[in-house]
Amino acid sequence: MNGLAIDYATLLPALLPVAGLVLVLAVDLVNPRLRRVPYAIAGLAALGAAAAAVPGLALGGGSTRETFCLTGRDVAAGAAPTIDGVSQVCLWQADALGGTLQLAAAISALVCIALAWPATRRRRPADSTREPVEAVLLLAALAGTVVVAASRDVGTWLIALELATLPVIALVALSGRRSAVAGATQLLVTSLVSFALLVLGVALWFTATGSPFLTPDAALSSGGAFTAAPGGPSTVVFPSTSAGVVGLATVLVIAGVGFKLSLVPFHAWTPTAYAGSSVPIATFLATVSKVAALAALLVVLRAVAALGTPALLSIAVLASLSMTLGNVMALRQDDVVRLLAWSTVAQAGWVVLPLVSISALGVGASATYLLTYVVATLVAFAVVAVTLQDRPGDGRSIAAYEGLWQRHPWRAGALALALTSLAGLPPGVIGLVGKVTALRPVVAEGWVWLAVVAAVNAVIGVAVYLRWLRAVITAPDGESDGEPDIARARSGARSGRRRPAMVAGLVLASAVLVVVSVQPDLLLRLLG
Amino acid sequence: MALTLMLLLPLLAAIALIAIPGESTVERGIALGSTVVTAVLAVVVVSGRHEVDVPWIRSLGVRWHFGVDGVSAALVLLTALLTVAVVAHALSGPIPRGGTGSTFLGCVLLVEAGALATFMARDAILFFIAFEVVLVPMWVLVRRFGDDHVADETRADAAGRFVLFTVLGSTLMLVGILFLVHHQGTSDLAVLAERHGAGLSRPLQVAIAAMLLLGLGIKVPLWPLHTWLPSAHTIAPTAGSVLLAAVLLKMGTYGIVRLAVPTVPEGVARLSPVLALLGVVGILWGGLACLVERDLKRLIAYSSVAHMGFVALAIASGSETGLQAALFGNIAHGVVAALLFFVVGDLKEQWGSSDLHVARAALRDKAPRFGLALVVGLAAALGLPGLVSFWGEFLALYAAWSPAPDRPVALLRACVVLGAVGLALAAAYALRVARIVWAGEGSDAAVGAAAEPVADARGPRWAVVMVLVVVIVVLGVLPHLLLGLSDTATTGLLSGLGVSP
Amino acid sequence: MIHLSLPAALAALLAGLGVYGVLARRNAVLVLIGVELVLNAANLLLVTAGSRPGAPLSAGPVLTLFVITIAAAEITVALAIILVMFRRSGHIDLTAVPDLTDDTPEERADEADVADAPDADARDAAVAAPETGREAAAAAREATS
Amino acid sequence: MSWIVRMIVVLPALAALAGLLARRQRSLASVIAVAVSACVAVLGLVQWVAPSRTADITTIGSLPLGDLSVPLHLLSDRLSGLVAFVVALVVLGIQVFTAWYLRDDPRYGQFAATVSLFASGMLLLVQSGDLVLLLIGWEVMGWCSWLLIGHDSERPAARRAAYKAFLVTRVADIAMVVGIVALSVQARSTDLMAVLTASGDDTLLTVGLVGIIIGVAGKSGLVPFHDWLPDAMEGPTPASALIHAATMVAAGTYVIARLFSLYAEHDGARTLLAVLTAVTMVYAAMLALAQTDLKRMLAYSTLSQVAIMLSALAAAPAELGPGAGISQLIGHAFFKALLFLGAGWLSVLAGATALAALRGRLRPTGALRWSMGMGFAALAGVPPLIGFFTKDTVIDAALEGATAGGGLRAWLVVVALFVTVALTAAYCARAWLLLDTAVAASGELPEAAPAVVAEEHVAVVTTADSADDAEVERVHAHGHAAITLSAALVVSVLAALTLVGTLFLTTLRGGLHLGLVSSLLSLLLVAGAAYAVWSVSDRGRLDVADRIPVRVRESAVRGFGVDTAYVGIGRAVTAVARLVVVLDRDVVDAYPRATAVVARAAGRAGERGHRAVPSLSLLSLLAGVVLVAVLGVTAWR
């Protein structure tokens, strides 16, 4: 018990959101009619988490920031003298990759909070709990994401993952539209079943390896770690079939996390939930949730990598299915949020694509692609949110974006950059680099067919995003001149002024996108 | 320094232009000024054989590595100078409907920047990235500024086809590049060329070469991957057509020469029969299609397919003469197609369509400048000796007749005969156009506005056209000017010595 | 002494039954039952593995306790949402095609920016939904059924 | 010397450029054209008589092409000097004549410039010591012929004739290009000397030589490529004179003469040439007899005469060299230029070129009558005019070839030559009789114009009369202007040259080579044929050709429907082209469209499958899990 060394500075990225959460509740107790304060607290907490994650980025060469470590002495004193060979096992272990994902999650959450920023300063009625609850749930999900990226044991891993999921379900439901309930329901049942399978997978992992840790050593011990247990009266010999169990465990975990990543065939909730929830929540689903999912997946896969398993057919199948279905469906959407939802499905395929090579290369590539996706998607959603301000009626249809270039060139520029990044075309160089990165491990493992499927999907993807981009650059007929346009522009400007936080979120995300597009190395180097 | 400036100048100017809302005189100054300065820089860079090499994306091993050598020098010059022509041409007339002039010019400049970067990239992945840069601006040019006489769906179809075909090609090429880079451990083109395929097994070479050729073949375009070209050409505004034909298509053949031939020689050798056959089918296919095509711009597009077929045939020969012929043919087609598209684009602007079946007044006496330019362009298109295309095509035939030792001689010789038939087809369609447009076949039936002669070219547009005519003649009479540029470079590419700038 | 293959077999069986239960029920609450069965299969497996000698850090039982707690948290949220679903659509049938139309005017305004007006206002607007809104809703329902 | 040769090639080209720029000022244009032609003629004379005979002259340096050497040299020797001089001379005459003939034509400037460019092409071909340069000159001529024939582009027939001429020759050039490629591949060089001395692959040599023969057949109008040439009469008469007399049509002879040492060793190629020429010379001479139009008659006569030149190369023994063919080339250059220019002059006077309209119109014209008489006599081979010498040189060379083991090939040529001699004399006599016999001033004109106008597709029209139409139009437009002194002088000088031109040939090795027996025989044939015509035509009061059955004659006038065959080929190609377009649209383009359709259909299907039904998503989820688990476990190693 006392063997646990707790380094609070290291834990700060996780503790700050939790602290913020508690603070929001406390403030709400004191003054329940505040509207903006909960968001302000949440924003600060997210900002703090981001800042706290920054020191973790400088880590190179496999060194980590860790805490909750079971030292050798502690293990010796404990009931299980089984992890003798291991110098140290920690419940929190963040390396550069984990730190980067934490940072990405924190920044994404910050943008989401900015987008959700309430428009009015008016005090809310006493019976409304919307603002503090939303802030609390956002922070909780962020905390879960941050923790899961650094977790190394199944307990923390499971709980953090659930912490990152459950609040989101509630958030979707809280969006309050009729379709939101449908989305929340679908999200709920899928997430429950996936979580059950996830737990089953974890149980299998524990059964096979005998270790509650998601470390390479644990994976390696699945050959029979308990044979030499000295203290036990009898010995349990684990036969070599446990390798199969590890395999099944891994696959179940992939499936369980695949739900969160929106991989086909675990994707069905995605369009419903995105379309049902409000834009900030959809943004959250599309960014922070994906970061959490991939972080969770990478924790497991990095452990499994030690087994030297070079490739996973199931990942290849999932990736190609996701890409294809997502793109084909996105091609038909006229609602931009649904389009982005299906695009998420397709991009999830790209995210797991490099994982066919469970190696440092594949893991890094996957994370890189995820980051490029997150940055671009954030910008796209932010533009959607801002546009929805201007055109509350039809802001979600592609047609609403016609002539955006004329009306709001900067916003249109940001959107164009985001869309081209998602499509993997310059000027969205980062998307292009992401595609290169994602394809590299595939090629390195010699998966020709998968590479060709990916290439074909790159094409369909371009078609998807260009459909939207076309509207952005096209001047609507009959609106090229005249009053309505100007009037709308003016009203847009007014509403823009009314929501500086939202614009700030857009600017923040766009700035990141521009910077990494000009110098992709900034992003790529984060992952070592 | 000059090199980086030359790459960044059009890029920055394009961004500035796109950011400028609406029409203003500033945009004209920016556009023209930046292209002219870029052209001057291009001359400096080419003559000084500049090179720049700094790290860019370290984690991918991609370097900001650009340079000029014999293979690319002519293309760099062509791109830079032709963009000046395009901008001058665009500024001296109305901007095509569909958007502001600044956006239009910005897109033109972006295309220039991308093309220059492509031709100068010395790193395989950098090449790919630069290759992609031109897509979106070109798409905008076609989609937004395209022919507004046709339905919106037609424009969408043309623009979409262009982008989707090209993206498919470039992504396949990327897969090929990644295979190559993975197995060779470097993406530096010079190193890859020096290795000359060493360390790659034959099946692997064939696979890589297949992916590279397929990907680049779409851009060339090789038959049967060409169907994007006619519609894109037809719809695109004059500037778009010119850039498409003169610059973008060249990226495909240049890519094959730069990327595939030196790095996976065995694979290319294995696939050269296919390449030659597709090239020849393209020659005949394009030539035949031109015989009955009604739309003038489409016709020129098909003739591009035929001409690029000669280039493909030359590359398939694998000999040094072949590469020289291919590079020469590249430039030749670039200049000739540019001239034809300038002329035809202007005509279409006045005619309102480019349908050959509409009876119109003859150009010969009523618009002698257009007439002269058109006739010279057509003469060049049919490969008239003394004009620029002759050398590329004749040398291509020669090269294919006596290919490198590891190529199938009999097949290539059959291809030569068929390719020569293509020369006759070229004559047939070129003269068909001349007969209808220049000499006025059926012009008696012209009624209404069509019977009115078109206003002749004047001012900058005439200057642009005239310069191209002069270039066509001069290069036709003095082919050394080009062949000398690429002479040592091709030797290097084929022998694996690498290309020293 | 106990043969551990017995609990393992039971776990496999329970997981299978849970999967069936998830798919065989259209009532959302009953689907939860299937989920609980799968979770319990996992728990049983954890306990079984943890009861082997040499299992470190009491991981088996501890993890089981964690999972049980998580399940409790889940079920809370789940039931809340199922209740919402019931109140919104009048049923908790998971095989029904949900009504995704949000396009009644007041809801559209609502969606655009819920926070734009005070919640009370929006609610008032919704409460005082004019006849048109009612008709639109009726039309929407007809379209779905 | 080098500079003279270079200038001979470059000056006309520059003149073409200058003429084009100065096309608006017609006097300036004509001064440029005539002056430069005169300069070139002088230079050609210098080159011919200059002491240093053989010279290898560099031009723009060799091309850097790896293993292929393309030195681009010019080659100046006795042969090229003579031919260049003759060409320059004829061109000068034509330029002078044109200045008068097209005096009112608004496109005179372009025409004169094109003639200059044409001359440049021919001279380049003559001077070239490199197959590539040869090809350049060859093709430049072809292109200029398109411009010249299509000069009156307002008339559909002219457009069509120009198109046809270029296309037919271009089709033949397919073989030419392949042949040149094959020859240069064999030598690894395009240099003429290297090609001639290269040894090696026999197949390549065969391909090369046969290819060049086919190419030559196209430009020289050998059967089956001959039909473009009569149609080319659509061009203004000076253009016809230029194309037919000394340049394009005869260029093939020069090309083969340059490569004669290769042909001499290659029986197969020469047999092909012999067969083609034999057939052509007889066939064309017979058709010439039946023509109703003076210019078309001359065109067929050109075909026949050019075939004679080539037959000399096909039959002459190796040791005799190509001299016989070249001498016929030179002789033909003089008398055919004379005849064409004379015909042009006459047509201006008479306002027509149809023989029926021209009957007896020659009689009242003094110098023209004498000139035309000499021209026809020379064409018929009456001594002491140049035609006699050149033709008998060819006959003797062929006979020598036949006796020296030329075999069937040479005998075929010899027989054909004798037949042609007789036929030539016959048609010359007929033409002379028709033109020179005064007719009773009765209304014989009307029905003389044969009703052969075939009003078909615009692309098919070919008539014997359309050339006549051109002339009629021209005269109507510009009136019967009196000829200028210089133009008349040109005709007279050419007439004189048919007499003294024989002296030119003395400098040519094998240029004059008469055998007594063969000369006598051909003289007899000439006299007999002329007498036969004279008697049959009732001393010129009737047209011999009218004795031919009408149907045969009509189709003969129309070239026995060869044109229809060309059109048929053209239609076949067009049909293939249409098929290609259909395939392009519906087959090749099917895959992208199919992809789009499939994607859309898949999207629709997917849309149906995604209606947010939770239980379905659960089903897909669990099915996916089991599938993935099975895959994962089985693939796990």
Add this chain to the structure above:
Amino acid sequence: MTTRDLVFTAVGVVTALSALLSVTTKHVVHAALWLLVSLGSLAGAYLVLGQELVGLVQLLVYVGAIVVLVLFALMLTRAPIGPHAEIDTPWWQRVAGALLGAATTVLLGSLLLPLFSGATADLDTPTTTTPEVAQAVFGTWVWPFELLSVLLLVALIGAFAVSRLVLHREGAEDRRPVTAGAPAGERR
């Protein structure tokens, strides 16, 4: 076969059978009750396996809380009492469910049974006692334990907010005759 084996088998059979019934019965409420039985007997199984604490918690949390919640939910959603035909999904979906369930069982069984074949545990001298578990929870596992508390808190807040929000909304919806109050059967 030891005594524990026998006892476990018995408990296991009860667990499995009641689980089977809970997923197949046509009575909505019965399903919940059978689940109660199944989970309760599973608690027994834990006891047999020597994990008293887990067994007790299972009883407390699952049987005592979760199943009760489920029952409440069933009542709140006006679940019909008595057998009800529309409780199940269409037959093809059930068949698919059965297949997938069987596949799951087979897959797990085929991997786990060889793994555990012959493996025994001597539970008479328990290796993990309740104090040890407690020590582990508050020692080694304190970090996830704290997270778990956050999770529970958030879940409660979320559930609370969701139901509250809906209660508000319901006021608006109730006036619409079409959306609220119509039983599932009527709607279809």
